[in-house]
Amino acid sequence: MHQIEMVAKKTGLTKRTLRYYEEIGLITPSGRTEGRYRLYTDQDIEQILHMKNLRDLLGLSLNEIKNILLLEKKYHELRENYFQDKNSVALERQIELLNQLDHTLCTQQMMLQEKVKKMDKMIEEYDQKRKRIQAKLQELHDSKD
């Protein structure tokens, strides 16, 4: 269990940001101390890093991320219940959630692949540009004599 400063260091977020994310219901630390200090588990940190990826790599808004995390949470909750309450309603619901989950994962994966494609193209362009610059520099150096 880690306190907020540690988590801030490990995730690269500010303490304010962590509190803000809790405020909007994005990520809630699993526990609190007697004196109401926030306590984050390793799993909490994992989730924070995951959502940082969604933010920084996919460029999703905090609201979009919230929905994604909510869906995942829902599924896990149902899975817990499923073991206790093994009825067909829960089963059908679980199948539905799994399909939803797969769908969003698929969507995100496609977005990632699209982006990677574009970024690879961009890297290629930069290679060309840089080559031209190097050539130009060489040319200028030669003309110095």
Place this chain on the structure above:
Amino acid sequence: MHQIEMVAKKTGLTKRTLRYYEEIGLITPSGRTEGRYRLYTDQDIEQILHMKNLRDLLGLSLNEIKNILLLEKKYHELRENYFQDKNSVALERQIELLNQLDHTLCTQQMMLQEKVKKMDKMIEEYDQKRKRIQAKLQELHDSKD
């Protein structure tokens, strides 16, 4: 030469956004009609698409992008002048700008590569996750009997 609506369609930005980008000195259309209608060249559109990449793929702020575009513009200006005014001051300045340019390109390229790496990892993770979901779905379907 294209009017603003065309450019909006071709770039996927709104007209308001195009005007805003001009307002903050990010991208200025090369010309205007008699009646002060904005006129964008094909090159302007290229630049807009380039900066969209910087925004959407690298996640840079408009201010950071502005500096990058400014540097590129500076270099091109000096290159123009260089042909007319071939003195050693311009030459040294041009070498300096070229080095700066290469440096920012290199930085951006590295950022891109970092991101691609992380995204590839993320895609891999998603593959694993989706496989588990598929297995789970199969399992649930089987248990239906």
Place this chain on the structure above:
DNA sequence: TATAACGTTTACGTAAACGTTAATCTTATA
């Protein structure tokens, strides 16, 4: 030449994502 469809500037509004400050409480340590 009227009018619809496009453009212009100006200016106020807004949502998202935090920063900052103040007042107060907890907790480890000397």
Place this chain on the structure above:
DNA sequence: TATAAGATTAACGTTTACGTAAACGTTATA
């Protein structure tokens, strides 16, 4: 046990990146 270091909530402030509306000019077309 005093005190410094770090935590808490509450509330207001700020920046970025546009949206929206008003009032008005331009241009193609019937």
